[in-house]
Amino acid sequence: MPLLAASAAAAALILLLVVLFLVREAWPVLGQGGWRKFFLDDAWYPLEGRFGLSPMIWATLAASVGAVLIAAPLGVVSAVFGHFYAGPAVKKLYSMMMALLAGIPSVVYGLWGLTVLVPLIARFEPPGASLLAAIVVLSLMILPTVALTSASALESVPQSLMRGAAALGMTRKGQILGVAVPAARVGIVGGILLALARALGETMAVLMVAGNVVQTPHSIFEPVRVLTANIALEMAYATGTHRAGLFASALLLTALVLLLASVAARIARNPRHG
């Protein structure tokens, strides 16, 4: 039916349009071999034609990887708790709570970070708005995602496997760590990668708590600016090559996120056995 096919075509077209318009806006910088500027320029002073993104790239990676390092173990253990140790009522409550938390908007997490976390950190190490604040807020945001995906990965471990482990007289700990988690590792790793992708793309919460100073972080108490926050902050007044530079940085970020997502998808498709 032609109308239906047109809808499908329209949906497929969106990605094309997105890429097209991003490249179009970014062309003034890209066209002149601007990519190299991102990594070779020493600092980000777009109005002077310097587009060094390195400090912000480091900040982005530090915040996201840091968040995953905290959220991944906590999320997986939460999922293990929900699936193996909690009674059915507690389990349902727990997963409802996780689903609820996963839906909380990032500005709300940012608001909490701004009004509670940053002053708290400032008491020990001013200014408070820092890489650490960004890491904490991000890990809170991605924890439910890791917990939910790990939980569903554990759910799909076949019962027969667990029964076999129990029949061998393995302890609960042994069954979980030795059998269930390895069997679910594809789903768990996929979930962690997705959480990392989400952390990389997160804008508002980090913008609100990280301090937004463009510098390569040398300590977690220093204020930093991540790529996404940079775009959000400067878009409001950027024109000409500056604006193009921001669009180009958006393309870079998107490429990174999509790379992660495709790795996650490939792992899901071809789990390595052994």
Added chain:
Amino acid sequence: MIELNDDASTIFTVGQVQSGPPCCDPVPSMQVANVSVRYGTRTVLDQVTLDIYKGCITALIGPSGCGKTSFLSALNRLTDLVPGAHVSGRVLLDGQDVFDPKLDLMALRRRIGMIFQRPNPFPLSIRRNLELPLREHGVRGRQVLAGKIEATLRAVGLWDEVGDRLDSPAMALSGGQQQRLCIARALVLEPDVLLMDEPCSSLDPISSAVVEELILRLRGRYTIVIVTHNLAQARRIANYAAFFWMKERVGKLIEFDGCQQLFDAPKHELTAAYVSGARG
């Protein structure tokens, strides 16, 4: 037209039970010549030739996998829906070529109704289940629709059971009721031929008996082709029987005869072995 029977003791109202085969007009309603069915490279049915007689019940018997369901699907061209399915040969319905590409498929499927093994009423109300095919084929008018729906439900014996709750979900009915609703759904279009693929096999014994009784009463008014694994059922209700068997992994028709003859005096040794229970 379906008549309403005044006798309060009978549940079903489609004519009296006609006893004993053959009791009907041996005029072929459908003529099948050298029909073969293959899916991709795999042939499931090879060169089947038989006649389906008007007003009679023709039973297709034989073990699973012999292509009986594929044969049925070919008769109303449901095979068109299966990717990679090829049907060759010729099927005539009252002289009209069923495989003619210019044939109006909707009209064909109005004349040939199909009942499936698992009852599959639409996830809608009972009324909508019956209204939808009628509207689809151009019947309009609330009174006309309501009249046809009531008459058909009476014919299958469901009116007394569900007549007061036609807007309740069809999926909430029991298995036997669902299958009778599916039969009603096919009957409401006033077909000439009914194709039934093991209609009782997923029902409990009591529902099975009820549906079988209904099928018996449809005889004479409708031409029925029924696939069944239940030999006793075939003996009870069929006028003609066609025996299928697997040879070299391809389904073939071994013997086709009057039901009584096929069971009591089979011409082929395989048939004899199957109906006596020695094989199959």
Added chain:
Amino acid sequence: MASQAGDRAFLAINYLVAALVAGVLLWILADMAWQGVQHLSWEFLTEQPRKSGRAGGIAPILVSTTLILAVAIAAAVPIGLGAAVWLAEYSKQSGQFAAGTRLSLDVLAGVPSIVFGLFGNAFFCVFLGLGFSILSGGLTLACMILPIFIRTCEHGLFAVNNDWRLAAAGLGMSRSSVIWHVLIPAAAPAIVAGLMLGIGRATAETAALIFTSGYVDRMPESLSDSGRALSVHIFDLSMNISGGDKAAYASALVLVVLIVAINVLAVALSDRWLTRRIVTA
């Protein structure tokens, strides 16, 4: 035995972590709810903001948010449902195009929201000339929720019992009739769930709206007016308005309640639909 001690220690760790995680997250929510409630009132929901939002209410903002969502739904549902039906029912004929469409949607689902904001700005605001408006914001959100909506609908349609398709074919029903009268009603729970998921995500969106629907906090008069969404309001109050914390908390509470309500509605609707189809053995 050492293994028993290890087992018990592991169990303790599990309970501890679960309690810690649950505790921290719930504490955050409770703290914010408590702070928010204090500033909440009927006037808050019905009045205009005063003093840049430190006082007064969020009425125009609620209206803008609703309008933006309405535009997003109006755009996403027809296209999304049409695309999902096409993918589920017709894609066997043109496998390449279908595979391409699915891939592009999967890719789109991973794009960060700020990038959508940039795209929305470049395409809807500038190229199509819609400017900062509710229309631009809504259409950008529609682009964001389409991938997940289409995927959920497609799965729902796939899962629809094939028996119904066969029965409809046997009755000589046309393809479009089957889709419209049988398959879509049967997949309704999945469709509604997908829509609610999308709406929930759209309501939480900020980065995509800042550069498309704008900051104006007056009551919008038409879809081409700029309007401030609730999430954007919270952002503005906390970052740019000193002393705006209290109002920010109250707005955050309203937003969270709204999202929870949408999710609960989604679950309730799909449950109700499912119980209407009791399948007996």
